[in-house]
Amino acid sequence: MNETEAVPVPAPAEVEENYLSAGHTVRSWLLTTDHKRIGLLYLFSIIFFFAIAAVAAAIMRLELLTPPGDLVLSATYNKLFTLHGVIMVWFFLIPSIPNVLGNFLIPMMIGARDVAFPKLNLLSWYLFMAGGLLALHAIIVGGVDTGWTFYTPYSSRYSNTHTVEMALGIFLSGFASILTGLNFIITVHEMRAPGLTWFRLPLFIWSHYATSLILVLATPVLAITLLLMMLERIWGLGIFDPRLGGDPVLFQHLFWFYSHPAVYIMILPSMAVVSELIPCFSRKRIFGYKFIAFASMAIAVLGFVVWGHHMFVSGQSVYAGMIFSILSFIVAIPSGIKVFNWTATLHRGSISFETPMLYALGFIGLFSLGGLTGLFLAALAVDVHVTDTYFVVAHFHYIMVGGTVLAFMGGIHFWWPKITGRMYPEKLGQLAALVTFIGFNLTFFPQFVMGYLGMPRRYHAYAPEFQIYHVLSTAGATILGVGYLLPVIYLLWSLRHGKKAGANPWGATGLEWQTPSPPPVHNFAEVPRVTGEPYDYSPQEEEKKAEDDHA
């Protein structure tokens, strides 16, 4: 536990007003500037969007049970995968960990009362919701069929759907990202508690700092790209359409210049979560702290120079392809360093297997497989064959679902007692983690095989030899659905019936655990003072305690 000279006064939690009991009106939520409440606003919003996009996925998986397109029309199918992609990427994955857990935890972890700009933080949520509702409106009035990638000239000339409105929704939500990123960067620089030097920061902060840099630097490029696409569609400004003298490949360069770093916006925060969970449940100081911290920064920087690996068959030059290939191989290294360090942390620990730990271990497994299949895609000759097939679909779902969603679930379970003051039911939690892991693998592993076999992505109907893999995948998706539903039910149940958590149910280090659960409005009764290193766990002491408990 971090040594603190000024331990908050242990006032009885019932008496002191916490951030939840501070106001019960709708107004007290919608006009809040409390980072914790804004985190929760984000939580409700992204779960709402996740549910919509998940239903789209379910319909697609049902359609794909049989080779001919028989459940929905091809036009509908195309709108479904566009909806699934757009909503999952911009309205679930990107805000998932940073805007929910990051918002809630960053100020608490650094001993601050709030983020640097609380009003901007609230504005970020409003922009996000405005963008999300605009996107949703575009879906309700007819949908969009371009795929989440909006490739030109299809999106800017040929599609007859609500491209502009959807793009505008994403454009708006981008500003939410930028504001959040900006807020985090300044908060970490300016608002750390006395004694909390950079190398005493939890790795959660390091990873979110790296994420914020990407949010601030990459998102404007997305805004520009979508704006140009919209201008071309509305006014026929020739940028990307060859008929107007434009270059369609330019769109891909701009789009991936944002969208590849965006992958790291999704994965760095999940690494942030895992770096907290592994030391806590193995009661061991994290192995290679500085190497993990710098690996996060290396990923953020290298992530900006690998976008061309999405374009090996796009018609870009052979030499560009070769450069992007080597850089893409190199970007795998810092991720590898993290996986090795997490594994080494387990060595000589005192390991227990509560739900967050199961998610964290599941994350390492799925993220490793996702990362290793990334090498297949960096390898030019293999990529030519598998790009735009289900191999790619499987790969990025291993990273985004196997990685980000599992880490998000692990994080939600870990900090649930802090957020709500209640424990979730442990056995059910472990069961849900297991069901999710099994369902996930059954859904997505067969997609690697059918991808190499040649099954193209975004196909509404397909050749019969691929069917067995689609059937397995749909079966897996059903199990995965159960894995998602279970936590929704028992977490809601726990709000009323869960055990009272206390300030620090996991015996974790970190400043957020040294204040009552749920935390008071201003997080800490007194500003904490940090004198030690993070992750000050001792496996030996833990064993002694376990023995005493038995005796």
Next chain:
Amino acid sequence: MRFPLFPDQASTLAPKVDELYFGLTLLSAIMMAIIFLPMLYFLYKYRRGNKVDRSPLRIPLWKIEVTWTVIPLLIVFGFYTWAADIFFDQERPPAEAMDITVIGKQWMWKIQHPEGNREINELHVPTGRAVRLIMTSQDVIHSFFLPAFRVKQDVLPGRYVTEWFQPTKVGTYHLFCAEYCGTSHSGMVGHVIVMEPADYEEWLRVGKPAETMAQSGERLFRELGCSGCHMGNSQIRAPRLEGLFGKPVPLADGQIVMADEKYIRDSILLPQSQIAAGYAPVMPTFAGHISEEELLQLLLYIKSLGLKQPEETR
């Protein structure tokens, strides 16, 4: 239901790509073992309550970190070289390759052989010869994907791209559009039919149309009035096209460009963009007056002239 694991290997490239794929699969399996065997062992051995030594290790951290940074780095450099080597060859068609033209449009593939034979969503090719596809799109981006050959290339509007392969095994294989192109994207599929060379010749002969592509191009060359300036004793000076194709062309601005497919295409559609040295910029554009199909026929005609020598230098 069957459980196929790999597509047919029907081109010279396919076994090379598969070897690399197996190599990467083996690497992944080894890496997973290196990460997860120790992990599972740690999880079991150091579970809480198990009586084992938990005192911290005394090995310098940096040695461990450098080891698991440098070794993987060397391994990925190795795989990079392997993959890039195959790719580089794959991007350079051999000089003796036969050309076949492909036009993608929502939602079909239109193919024409130099002999003039046309097909839709089918591509007949012989074994044992390198085939080079010259491709373009009439509308959005498509992608010409032949899984049995392990080749794929996005087909772009407004420019030519190429893709080549050498079929090795007689049979009928999938042709897919791999770049999402709109409503019937998944219907933009067909077959590549690989035949013995003699059967292919026979197939060409049976379906033989009145004109080869170059002959159609020659007819267009006259009908569109190209021949008025580019041939014979014209009043207006324009570059002669015999012996042009595949040669360097000096431009008025001092640059030198290669007279390849792109150059011919641009010269017809955007004649003012590259002016051959010594000529006035008087050629009108043919953009909007000529279809992609006709453009390819003209191209093949001009290409066929490339084999001839200009009369002046004879």
